[in-house]
Amino acid sequence: MLLTTKFLRPTADPRSVQRERLRALLQPDGAKRLNLVVAPAGFGKTTLVSQWCSRTSSNVVWLSLDEHDDEPRRFWRYVVGAFEHNGLAGLEECRQQLSHCSLQELEGPITGLINVLAADGAAWSFILDDYHFIRDPQLQRQVSYFIDYLPPDVMITLASRTEPALPLSRWRVRRWVEDVHPGLLAFSEEECQQFFHDTMGLELSEQEVRKICRKTEGWVAAMQLSALSGGSIEDQSAGGGQQRIDLDERKISDYVLTEVLEQQPAPVRDFLLDTACCPRLCASLCDAVRGTTNSQVLLEQLLRENLFLIPLDTRNEWFRYHDLFRDALLQRARQFKPEDTEKHWQRAVNWLLTHGHVQEGISQIVQHRDWPWLARVLAEHGNNLIHGGFHLPVLSWLDSLPVNILQESPQLLMLRVWALFFANRVDVLDPLLNELEDMLDKQVADSHPDAEGALGLQSEISLIRSYLARSKSDDKSASDLTQQVLRDIDHTRIPLKSVTYYGVGLDYYGKGDLAAAEDALKSAVRYGELERKPSTVLSSGGLLAWIQYNRGDIDEALDTCTRVRQWVDQHHSDPRQPMLISCWQNSALIEIYRERNEPQLAASYLAPLLDHVNNGTEPGQHVIIQYVRGHLAFSEGRHQEAIEALEDAASVARRRRDHILFEPPACSAMLARCYLATGHLTQAEEWMQQVTNDRFTNPLNREQNQISVARVQVALGHPGAAMATLAPLRLSAEKDQHYRHLVEIQLVYSDALYAEGKTQEADQMLAQAVQRAADAGFMRLLAEESPSIRKLCLELPLLKAPGRWNSRVLGMLREQAEADATASVPTPASKNEPTAPADSGNDELAEPLSQRELEVLELINQGLANKDIASTMGVAPTTVKAHIRNLYGKLAVGSRTEALARARELRLLA
Structure with missing residues (x-):
């Protein structure tokens, strides 16, 4: 039960x-x-936003958020x-998904909400008041995803x-x-x-108000502090003998120093000056800077007295001035205590570096x-x-x-090489590696004190060169270099095992030795966690899940993705930084949830990858994405979109x-x-004639290619040729435990047997395939087969037995059968049914x-x-979805708005 009062906009005070x-x-x-x-509180945030809402079109x-909303499922x-309360239709599926999906799968209903907003096409303003209650890192990342992919007519306001x-x-x-800050x-x-006359009802003269406004520059917090200074403004305006302030010249910083700082007790004044060097404040940091243990008490005192201290969380742990x-x-501290100020700054940076705030510490050093x-x-x-991920x-x-500093340090040059490598600027690495090797050889020859470190860098160079060799299809050199690194790695002090094992996993995957690839990638994940290398853990775990999925271990693949993502989020958890994304991991998840x-x-996992395609990425990643x-487009019946993406992938x-x-x-x-589906x-x-001579080193790709050849042979009326193509694949797929492909092979084989009239044998083969699919949890695999196989599956006793998987697959097949029937059987046009105008471009469409x-x-x-x-049409909602999916595919669009625009271009609508 939701509290509907949280959806009510506060009434603006007249x-x-x-x-x-x-x-x-x-x-x-x-x-x-x-x-x-x-x-901060009391600045009029809610009042301002409420006033704006009353006038927006x-x-x-x-x-309105509260402390209980800092939990992802409740928040969404x-x-x-809130959207349903305000009239947005079509959110029933989102609501249902929120009730049963796991916390790791919440991006699904979030994507659903985005899609509904896009399909709606109306302008929406969504206000989240008191957003400071939201602290959960996972929830922050979900909000980031939500805002990243909103349609253009939806705007968010956070107070x-x-x-x-x-x-x-x-x-x-x-x-x-648009930043609306205290200034x-x-x-x-x-x-x-x-404010003073109408809102507060105070009888102040215009001259007095003008003085206050000029003195504080209209800053409410400064007005509060002027009151803390003993009411000097009133005394001055009344001619009470206190020193008058030159309101025409003074800046607010001067006012703070003279009217606030100098009036504080000595302990507070010293604390302010000693900690001014800190970009952010917490008790531990302030204690380290000052060499004391009472900083938390002083921070809370400053907060109570509104001394320009801004909380950065709701737990009163982190603040900033x-x-x-x-x-x-800082200006005052450097003027009167320059040596102490420098010492305090160095202590602050050291604290940041040793407490995990390395980037913030480095930024301070760079500024200095x-x-x-x-x-x-x-x-x-x-x-x-x-x-x-911060290359x-x-x-x-x-x-x-x-x-001179950079060129005299082999370690920094190696760091530059790694950063360029991760930035995919591999074309500039060869000369840098040659320069670095010359420098290291000279150090070893001259018995440099860091000769051991030079040997460690040689291992890193070998590892980089192994990746470069792979990029040039020099598999033997890549493998030799990687194995050399593995032999030397225990004798160096550089933690490289995770990256090395990832390279080994890539080598084995490229050769088609999937079992060895899995072992190497599991080692890469394990060492990556020990070495605290989130990007390596994510990439290694993603490729591992990709292999597990394609071998048919769908549950294990999902478990790998979930575990790796949880570890990465735990050790790379700052939502303000871009979320680490692995092409392998997201691609595996796309395939898992599609299946x-x-x-x-x-x-929801595809959306972040499309940014990489649009902005340019490494060609291998481009192909996978x-x-x-x-x-995914093929599974949803958007065949034209699927063809365009796959043709681009094949071309690259x-x-x-x-x-x-x-x-x-x-x-x-x-x-x-x-091509067959259309x-x-x-x-x-x-296509079949072109690929007969293709050679594959990866057995998964070879099997996938041959299965498609068999599909084409069946469609062309050559079932015997199809069975001859599939027969050796059945043995190899079962031997290598490629269960996903084995199910496909059995399904296509049974289709060929039916075409030859061998019904009994075909029935047995089909039953075996469906049983294997049930054991592994495959679903879409069955729905993507030929219409004859789908029809036969509907009659299988296995699918009619009780069970969640059975009912879901049966429902999916029935929905598709209904959509196929309505799409293929012409409906007599009535007077009320629209027809394409005679001069329309309907016939110009491929379909x-x-x-x-x-x-x-x-x-x-x-x-x-x-x-x-x-x-209106008297059909099931699922049938409508199927029709919409089909017309989106035929019009090559992805939303209602795009569909209507394309239809008008083709003169299908008035």
Whole structure:
């Protein structure tokens, strides 16, 4: 049961100051996706947003958060409930998924909500008030995903006491964020007058109000502090003998120092000056800087007295000074205690470095331009930063070093090589490696004190060269170099085992030795966890899951993905940083959830990968992403989209083969299935003739290719040839335990047997295949077979027996059969049913829209939701979904808005 009062927007107080200049900032504008209103309590955040909501033309959804909402499932239930409360239709499936999916699968219903908003097409403003209650890192990452993929007409407004742990820097670069911070919330002179006279009902003269406004620059916190200073403003305005303030010249920082700092007790004043060097504050850090143990007490005192201390969480653990206040304190400290200030700053940086805040510590060193210290810190922490996904910042920091420091340090040069490697700039590595090897040879020859370290760097060079050899298809050199690193690694002090075993796993995967690849990748994950290398753990675990899935171990593959993701999130948990993504891991999850007939959840893992395709990525990753993208589109009946993605994947695999570290998936085999599904037998036959001479080193790709050849042979009326193609595959797939392919082989084999009239033998083969599918949990695999096999599966006693898997597969097959029937059987047109105009472009489509699809299109044009379309047409909602899926595929679109636009281009709609 949801509290509907949390969906109610607060009524604006008619006496409150109307802030037109700020309301204008909150309006939708260009690419903006997020209004971020951040200020301490009492700054008027909720009042401002509520005023803006009362005037905006978009649909407003309001959600007031509290401390109980910091739990992912509860949070998203309230988000969905808030949209439903305000009239957004089509969220029933999201609500159902939220009730039963695991916490790791919440991106599915989140994607569903995004899709419903995109299909709705209306402008929505979603306000999350008191967002500072949301602290859970997993939930922050989900909110990041939600905002990243929102349609353009939806805008989020967050009102919070603290800046949220979201990737704001990245969004600000994209101009997605409108920041309304305390400085903007400061009152203008006119607003000060309204505040004191109208809102507060205070009888102050305009001159007094003007003085306060100018003195504090309209900053509410500064007004509060002026009251702390003993009411000097009132005394001055009354001519009480106190010193007058030059309001025309003074800046707020001067005011803080003279009117606040000097009036504090000595312990508070010293604390402020001693800790001004800290970019953020916590009791432990302040104690380390000051050499004391009472910092928590003083921090709480500052917070109670509103001394420009801004909380960064709701537990009163982390704080920061307001920037203007901190600048003023630093200026005073450097003026009167320069040596102490430098000592305190060094202690602060050391504390950050030793307590896991390495990036923040390095940023302080860079700002201070202490290049020798930066070189030492990068030498110590750079490797872990790179393998944690921060190779680009490391490159930037290395570039800031003076040239002589960089060129005199082999370790820093090696660090640069690794950073460039992870940035996929491998074309510049050869000369750098040659330069580095020359430097190391000289150190060893000269008996340099760090000769042992030189030997360790030689192992790293060998490892890099092994990856470069793979990129040039020099498998023997790659394997030799990797094995050499394994032999030497225990004699060096550089932790390289995880990366080395990942290379070994790639080698074995490329050769087709999947069992050995699994063993090596499990070692890579284990050592990666010991070495705290999240990116290596994620990539190794992702490739491991990919192999496990493709061998048919779907549950084990999902367990691998879940366990690895949990470890990575635990050790790389700052939601403000970009989330580490592995192409292998996300691709494996896309395939797993597609196979389990959960396309929405599969799409949630595809969305982040598409950014890599659009922005450019390593060719091997490009092929994998487009392959899983095409397979998902094929499963959903969007055949044209599938063909485009798979043709692109096959083209890149062919053109960039020398730059791919492994044999890419057999994309053209899936492409052949698309040709068969769309009735293009000529193209399928041409494909079969082209691939007969293809050679594969990976048995999974060889099997996939041959299974598609057999499918084409059956479709062309050559079942005997198909059985001859499949017979050796049955033996090898069973021997190697490639159970997923074994099920496919048996299904296609049974189709060939039926075509030859061998019904009894075919029935036995089909029953075996379905039983294997049930044991492994395969679902979509059955629904993607030929119409004759799907029809025969519907009659199997096995599927009619009780059981969750049976009922889900049976329901899926029935839904598809109904959709096939309505798509293939022409419906007599009545006077009320729309028909394509005579001059329309329906016949220009590769697959013209059927009469029923034209009817659905017209009802979508009328703005009806799926359930209303189903009611109007007298069919089941699942049938409507099938029609929409089919017309999306024929129009090559992905949403209602795109479908309507494309239909108008083709003159299918008036």
